Amino acid sequence: xxxxxxxxxxxxxxxxxxxxxxxxxxxxxxxxxxxxxxxxxxxxxxxxxxxxxxxxxxxxxxxxxxxxxxxxxxxxxxxxxxxxxxxxxxxxxxxxxxxxxxxxxxxxxxxxxxxxxxxxxxxxxxxxxxxxxxxxxxxxxxxxxxxxxxxxxxxxxxxxxxxxxxxxxxxxxxxxxxxxxxxxxxxxxxxxxxxxxxxxxxxxxxxxxxxxxxxxxxxxxxxxxxxxxxxxxxxxxxxxxxxxxxxxxxxxxxxxxxxxxxxxxxxxxxxxxxxxxxxxxxxxxxxxxxxxxxxxxxxxxxxxxxxxxxxxxxxxxxxxxxxxxxxxxxxxxxxxxxxxxxxxxxxxxxxxxxxxxxxxxxxxxxxxxxxxxxxxxxxxxxxxxxxxxxxxxxxxxxxxx
Numbered sequence: 001x002x003x004x005x006x007x008x009x010x011x012x013x014x015x016x017x018x019x020x021x022x023x024x025x026x027x028x029x030x031x032x033x034x035x036x037x038x039x040x041x042x043x044x045x046x047x048x049x050x051x052x053x054x055x056x057x058x059x060x061x062x063x064x065x066x067x068x069x070x071x072x073x074x075x076x077x078x079x080x081x082x083x084x085x086x087x088x089x090x091x092x093x094x095x096x097x098x099x100x101x102x103x104x105x106x107x108x109x110x111x112x113x114x115x116x117x118x119x120x121x122x123x124x125x126x127x128x129x130x131x132x133x134x135x136x137x138x139x140x141x142x143x144x145x146x147x148x149x150x151x152x153x154x155x156x157x158x159x160x161x162x163x164x165x166x167x168x169x170x171x172x173x174x175x176x177x178x179x180x181x182x183x184x185x186x187x188x189x190x191x192x193x194x195x196x197x198x199x200x201x202x203x204x205x206x207x208x209x210x211x212x213x214x215x216x217x218x219x220x221x222x223x224x225x226x227x228x229x230x231x232x233x234x235x236x237x238x239x240x241x242x243x244x245x246x247x248x249x250x251x252x253x254x255x256x257x258x259x260x261x262x263x264x265x266x267x268x269x270x271x272x273x274x275x276x277x278x279x280x281x282x283x284x285x286x287x288x289x290x291x292x293x294x295x296x297x298x299x300x301x302x303x304x305x306x307x308x309x310x311x312x313x314x315x316x317x318x319x320x321x322x323x324x325x326x327x328x329x330x331x332x333x334x335x336x337x338x339x340x341x342x343x344x345x346x347x348x349x350x351x352x353x354x355x356x357x358x359x360x361x362x363x364x365x366x367x368x369x370x371x372x373x374x375x376x377x378x379x380x381x382x383x384x385x386x387x388x389x390x391x392x393x394x395x396x397x398x399x400x401x
Contacts (some may be wrong), residue, residue, distance in 0.1 A: 001176050003031030008081035010106045013041025015089035016122040020176040021046065023087060024054045030172065036220040037062070039093070039106050060105060069241055078112035083178055086110070087148075088122035088165050091133050097145075098136035116178040117145040119152070122170050122178070125161035134245055141229045148174050149229075149246035163244070170243030184394045190223040191267040191319075192216050193245025193260060193274035194236035195308075197253045201298060202285035210359040211275035214239035215324075217293050219271045219388030220245050226390050231267070233259045235274060253277050264310050269320040269393055272307045273348070279303060306326040313344035320396055322389065325349040326358060335369040345396065346370050348389070368392070 006025055010217035011020045018037075027034050036051040048059040060077055078084070086106070093106060097119075102111040109118065127133060127286050128150060137147055148171050151164040151193060177183060194216020213234055217289040218230045224244045232241065233248040233256060241247055250256045262271060279300040289296055307323045314321070323346035325335045328351060335349035347390060350366040352358030356379050357365050368375040368389075377385060388390045 001030070001180050002027065002172075005032045005082045005179060006035070006080065007032045007175070008077055008084045008109075010039065010086045010093075010109060011036060011038045011042045011046070012086065012088060012090045012093045012106060013039050013044060014088045014090045015108070017042045017043060017045035019165050019168075020087055021050055021054060023085075023171060024051060025335075026168050026172060028054065035077065037105055037109060037263050039104055045289035046167070051058045062105060077111045079114070079366050081113075081115050083116040083118065083175055084109070084113055085118045085171065086103075086117075087171060089119045091121075091127050091130070091136075091207060094119065094121060094133060094136045094140070097350050098139040116175075117147055118142055118148060118171065118174050118178060119164075120148040120166050121150050122165035123150075123163050124155060125159045125163045128163045129161075134266075137229075137276075138189065141161065141189055146174050146178055146183075146186065146227065147229050151243060152247065155165040167243045173242070174244050177225060177227065181200050184221060185390070185397075186227030187233070188228045188268040188397065189261065189266060190269045190393075191233065191263055191269070192220040192223065192271045193233045193256060193276075194220070195237040195274055197235045197256055197274065197276045198251050199253065199280040199303070200284045201279045201281055202287065204288050207277055207279070208236075209275050209277070211235070211237075212360055213239055213274075214362065215364065215382050216271070216273035217241065218382040219273060219389055220386075221383070222386040222390040223271075223380050223393075226394065229269075231263065233263075233274070235276075235376070253280060253306070257306045257309075259306045260306050261310065261313075264314070264319060267319050268312060268397065269322070270307075271322045272310075273322075273324050276306060276324065277303055290371060305342070307344060309340045314343075317345075319343050320393060322346045322348065326352045328353040332367055332369060332374060335367065339369055341372065346392070348385075355396070 003247040032056045051059045096107040097110045102108040115171030148166040150162050152162050154160050155163050196209045198208045200206045220230050224230045231246045269350040280303050282299040282301045323344050331349040331351050339347045347369045348366050356363045365379040366377050
C-alpha cells in the first residue's frame with residue numbers, strides 16, 4: 001500500500017532516534033520513497049550518514065543550507081511528500097508544532113506542510129504525562145494530525161511507564177490508514193472503557209465478573225481505524241491491544257472512576273463498556289481471611305456511578321456518552337431507564353443469558369437505545385458491533401465521511 005508513495009521522516013533529538021533507522025528500512029521495504037530531515041540534536045544520537053546510506057538520498061539537516069535552499073528546500077520538503085512522520089517526536093518539537101514556532105529545519109517543515117502528519121512521541125514518562133505535553137498533543141489532534149501513542153515499559157532512563165517509541169508496525173499502520181482510507185474521526189479523541197473491575201476482599205480474594213474486554217476493544221479498534229486518537233481505560237484483561245491505542249490499566253472501580261473523570265473534559269466521546277462492580281467491601285482485610293474462622297460476613301457499599309457522574313457534569317451535548325446495560329430480562333425497558341437516569345446519548349443493551357451473547361463470547365446481539373430510536377442488532381461478531389457504533393458516532397458528530 002506504500003508502493004510509490006513519498007514519505008518524509010523528521011527525526012528529532014531523543015534517545016529513540018536510533019530506532020528511526022529501522023523505520024526507514026521498513027518503509028523502503030514496503031515500497032515507499034523516503035527522505036529524511038534531522039534536527040541538530042538528533043544528530044547527537046545518530047548520524048545523518050546512516051540515513052543517507054539507507055535511503056540513497058541526501059539528508060536535510062540545515063534550514064538555510066545553501067544547496068538545499070536553491071529551491072527553498074524546507075518548503076519543498078513540506079509539500080512534496082504524501083505524508084510526514086515525526087519519529088521520535090520530543091516534547092520540544094511537539095510544543096513547537098502546537099504553537100506554530102518555526103525556528104529550525106524540522107519545525108519550519110511542520111509549519112509549512114498541508115500533508116498528513118503522523119507524530120510518534122517518545123520521552124521520559126514524567127515528561128509525557130505533563131499536562132502541557134498532553135495539551136499540545138490534543139492541539140495537534142484537533143489540527144487533524146495523527147498521534148501514535150508511545151508504548152509502555154522500561155525506558156532508557158530507568159523509568160517504567162508510557163514514553164517508549166511506538167512499535168514500527170503501529171507507526172506504519174497509522175501511516176497506511178492516513179493514506180488509504182477515509183478517516184472521518186481524524187482530530188477527534190475517543191475514550192473507551194473495557195473489561196471488569198476487581199474489588200478486593202483481602203490480599204487473595206476479590207469481587208469481579210467474567211468480562212473479557214472484547215467489546216470495548218472492538219470499539220477502540222474501530223475508532224482508531226476511523227482516525228481518532230483513542231484512549232482505552234481497562235480493567236484486568238488478557239487481550240492484544242494495537243500500539244495505536246493508548247492504554248490506561250486499572251483494577252478497582254474507584255481507579256477507573258478517577259481515570260475516566262480526569263479525562264472527559266478533553267475527549268469528544270466516551271464509550272463506557274466496562275463491566276464495573278456496583279458494590280465494594282466497606283473495609284478490606286489486610287490479611288487473608290481464614291476459612292476456619294467460621295462464617296464470613298462482608299458489608300458492602302455502593303461504588304461511584306462513573307457514567308452518571310460524567311453525564312451530570314457535562315456541559316451541552318459534549319462529550320457524546322454511550323453506556324452499556326448487561327441484563328437477563330427487560331433489556332429495552334432497563335436501557336431506557338438508564339438512558340434518562342444517566343443523561344447519556346445511547347445505551348447498548350444486551351441479554352447476557354442468550355447463547356452467543358455477553359461475557360466471554362466473540363459475538364453479541366444488542367439493542368441500541370436512544371431517546372428517539374431503538375435499533376436491534378442481530379447476533380454478529382463484536383468487531384462488527386464496534387464498527388456500527390463508530391459509524392453512529394461519526395453521524396452524531398456530523399463529521400463528513
